[in-house]
Amino acid sequence: MSTESLRIVWIYPDLLSTYGDRGNLLILARRAMQRGVPVEVAEVRSDHPLPHSADIYLIGGGEDGPQALGAQRLLADGGLHRAVARGSVVFGVCAGYQLLGTSFFAKGAKCAGLELLDLQSDRGPSRAVGELAGDIDPRLGVPQLSGFENHGGRTHLGPGVSPLARVTAGVGNDGTYEGAWRGKLLGTYAHGPALARNPALADLLLRWALGVNNLPPLNDTWAERLRSERKTAVAAGRP
Template sequence: MSTESLRIVWIYPDLLSTYGDRGNALILARRAQLRGMPAEVLEVRSDEKLPTTADIYLIGGGEDGPQALGAQRLIADGGLHRAVAQGSVVFGVCAGYQLLGTSFFAKGARCTGLGLLDISSDRGPIRAVGELAGEVDPRLGIPHLTGFENHGGRTHLGADVSPLARVTAGVGNDGTTEGAWRGKLLGTYSHGPALARNPALADLLLRWATGIHQLPALDDTWAERLRSERRAAVAAAARP
């Protein structure tokens, strides 16, 4: 489809990489390649400068200490802000989602976030662990969200963002909404990894990055089987 390589940056895998979040980079590259789009994944460690001309940036989950350190280094680097200003796509998961906001809590202290999304996060009364599902904002044109969450945070959305989904199982942001998005920036608490369990979400990021509004269809038989199994399991667990 294209001779230009799609550039995908996995940010700080040495700090932020839990619950298979590396799979998000693999899924994006593979789904691009299956459509004839060359794709490369660049892993940028926390002691390296962040390139500013990539198409998609991925930030995974992590523990409190690495999350706080990752935010500090990204703020000092400034590369992600420059990339966003130039129109790049950013996808954050769990800790990576929280640090895209204005503030978050780590090890009992409030930490400054990147301020790229109008969200703030604090601690909830209990840890959210288990299946996470929700009905996605219809403007995004993708089906039901499914994933796995494991976090102690609660995220509050400001007026400048929209929730990714309305929760049907699990906690997400606060038990009512899950994730947030604005423009080409999107965050979620969904692991799984998220893009393996939600291939349409991967394709949304690819459309944003390439400007191609109608991507060729792929055979997602196995992915849809997994999604059906997980939704059935969630429904069964909810029965009295």
């Protein structure tokens, strides 16, 4: 499709990388290359400056301490804010999703977020663990969300952001809504990894990054089998 490379950055894999979230990087790169789009991948550790000229930035899940440290370093670095200002795509999962907001809690303390999305996170009455599903905002044109969640947070959206999905199974943000998006920024509590279980969501991020409305279709037989199996399990009340 293009002779220009798609540049993907995985932010702080030494701090934020749980439940196979690196798979999101692999899925994006693979789906782009299958369509003839060259890909450049950078895994930027927390002791290195973050490039601000990439097309897609990925932030994974993590424990409280690494999440707080990651937020501090991203705020001091400023590279992600510059990237967003120039129109880059950002995809955050779990802890990575929370730190895109204005604040979150880690080890009982309130921490400053990146303020890239109008949301704030605190602690819920219980831990949310298990299958997560929801009907995605129809404006995004993506089928039902499928994923796995494991988090103690609850996320509250402000008027400047839209929920990614309305929950049909699991907890997500608050038992009613899951995730959030605005412009080319999108966050979710879904692991799995999320983009392996939701290939249409991966393609949405690619379309945003490439500036196109459509992409050539790919054979997603195995992904659809997995989605169907998990949907059946959720309906039957199995983990």
